[in-house]
Amino acid sequence: MVYWISIILMGIGIYGLLTQKNLFKQLISLAIIDTAVNVFIIAAGYVEGGKAPIYTKALPSFLKGAFVDPLPQALVLTAIVIGVGVLALGAALLVRVKEKHKNLDVENMKGVGE
Amino acid sequence: MMTALVVLAGAIMTVAAVFAVEAKKILDSVIAMSVVSLVSVFLFIAMRAPDVAITEASVGAGLVTAVFLVALFRMKGGDEE
Amino acid sequence: MRRLYAILIAAGFVYMMLSFLGVVPGYGNIDLCSRVSSSFLLKDVSEQNAKNWLMAKGLETKSIEKVYGEKNKEDGCANVVTSIVVNYRSFDTLGEVTVLFTAALGVGLILGGTRRKKYGLLPNFVFRESTRILVPLIILFGAYIFVHGHLTPGGGFPGGTIIAAAALLLYLADEEFFLSKVSTGALEGSMGGLYVIAGLLGLAIGGYFLYNFLPTGRVGNLISSGIVPIVYTFIGLKVGAELSGLITDLHSEEG
Amino acid sequence: MSWNEMLGQILMVVGGFFYFLGGLGMIRMPDVYNRLQAGTKATTLGTFSTVLGVGIAYPPFLIKSLIIIAFVALTNPVGSSVLARASYLAGVKPAPITKVDEYKGGESS
Numbered sequence: 001m002v003y004w005i006s007i008i009l010m011g012i013g014i015y016g017l018l019t020q021k022n023l024f025k026q027l028i029s030l031a032i033i034d035t036a037v038n039v040f041i042i043a044a045g046y047v048e049g050g051k052a053p054i055y056t057k058a059l060p061s062f063l064k065g066a067f068v069d070p071l072p073q074a075l076v077l078t079a080i081v082i083g084v085g086v087l088a089l090g091a092a093l094l095v096r097v098k099e100k101h102k103n104l105d106v107e108n109m110k111g112v113g114e
Numbered sequence: 115m116m117t118a119l120v121v122l123a124g125a126i127m128t129v130a131a132v133f134a135v136e137a138k139k140i141l142d143s144v145i146a147m148s149v150v151s152l153v154s155v156f157l158f159i160a161m162r163a164p165d166v167a168i169t170e171a172s173v174g175a176g177l178v179t180a181v182f183l184v185a186l187f188r189m190k191g192g193d194e195e
Numbered sequence: 196m197r198r199l200y201a202i203l204i205a206a207g208f209v210y211m212m213l214s215f216l217g218v219v220p221g222y223g224n225i226d227l228c229s230r231v232s233s234s235f236l237l238k239d240v241s242e243q244n245a246k247n248w249l250m251a252k253g254l255e256t257k258s259i260e261k262v263y264g265e266k267n268k269e270d271g272c273a274n275v276v277t278s279i280v281v282n283y284r285s286f287d288t289l290g291e292v293t294v295l296f297t298a299a300l301g302v303g304l305i306l307g308g309t310r311r312k313k314y315g316l317l318p319n320f321v322f323r324e325s326t327r328i329l330v331p332l333i334i335l336f337g338a339y340i341f342v343h344g345h346l347t348p349g350g351g352f353p354g355g356t357i358i359a360a361a362a363l364l365l366y367l368a369d370e371e372f373f374l375s376k377v378s379t380g381a382l383e384g385s386m387g388g389l390y391v392i393a394g395l396l397g398l399a400i401g402g403y404f405l406y407n408f409l410p411t412g413r414v415g416n417l418i419s420s421g422i423v424p425i426v427y428t429f430i431g432l433k434v435g436a437e438l439s440g441l442i443t444d445l446h447s448e449e450g
Numbered sequence: 451m452s453w454n455e456m457l458g459q460i461l462m463v464v465g466g467f468f469y470f471l472g473g474l475g476m477i478r479m480p481d482v483y484n485r486l487q488a489g490t491k492a493t494t495l496g497t498f499s500t501v502l503g504v505g506i507a508y509p510p511f512l513i514k515s516l517i518i519i520a521f522v523a524l525t526n527p528v529g530s531s532v533l534a535r536a537s538y539l540a541g542v543k544p545a546p547i548t549k550v551d552e553y554k555g556g557e558s559s
Binding site for chain 2: 015
């Protein structure tokens, strides 16, 4: 189920990346792909009926189905923060591009795409 | 119950993503992207990942939207001069 | 025409990913025993309870004693994700922090300046005065999140982001406010240096980089799990200073 | 069910009722300022009531819920006032039924 949601979101992101001529729209498509991939990786570690991976007083029922898998969560925690760095750097670059070329359209820039 | 909520969240995310890609104004697009991030927080909670959920809520939905809005505001400010 | 090609490519990608779904295990049907060790799953907050439970099940008690008696890699953290992120994948986190630093450095090189960019917004009395009350509380909340990172959900990265949100609030409330580049740079650099020094201390004492050399205490206490809360405090302050510097760069101009 | 759980759940139901009133106001009110007023006032009361109900029903959460109430009381009115001011400065006209506009001509801060 969640696999389907994230794959459809990735498809929408790729579609936006291919069709939109505005650079800011392409950055937003990249952000959508980022979120979708994170959802996909978390879904790969979900165990039906599992608990959140935090030790509490009650001991988990024996092994199978005790926790969800904590390793994808740690990886996604890294991926989210790096995504912020990438998107902020992209936004800063776009501010400069706008100052230089006066617009963000890929096909109307001087010296680009001709 | 949980499955129905997950399906609803997926529907909202898909509609918001299509709107974010196809909207005419970039401001609408940024807000729709933030909606996608916020609903994905619910998916993370449904998949028992509270750590990722709190990080996505503060970093992905909060800071990225703020940075995009500030960058957009700078661009708009440059337009009027 | 362009849209048609885009739809075709996106549909091809979706078809490829859906056929790939046959390889990964189905949603929710993962056998966790094949992924992690059993002693990892058998830790508990209350020691006595766990022993009784194991005795009642007729299982061997050796593993549970090993968990409480010796140091193993996940020692002391109640939150497993934290123990993965800052205990035995800590070198990875050091690289992640470096990537974030590089991104903030890039933003500073592209947009940075020494003067506050003014938009000519009118000052708002209510917002400015309430921001003065709120900002210390927000910073306190961020500190709470990253100090309790090994017990509750949260940790250094969301805590640092909340601190950066306080800086963003100050920028929105006051047209004159400008965070000095020196202060954020000094805080960030010293915290990154302390992280590396903690790793080198582990190398000197335990034999490998970022070894958890402090006593680990009991699972669930605030002062437990060795250097994990200390390292998370470093990460939280570093990320907060970095993102505050990033927001400062976005609000500044040359001149 | 002990008395404190009962009291807490009654408070939670009252909070849900206030949320419902806030949602109704969002639909029924004519312009953005009235909607902000409905959305903020009703949901602030609803949050107070719900969080206090949780704190009374489960006493370990009482202090945390009081802190949350203090936070909400600080942030919610400020956010609402800033939103209203921003929409006024952006040129959103109030509904024609409005009689008094004290904000016209700038503020006196």
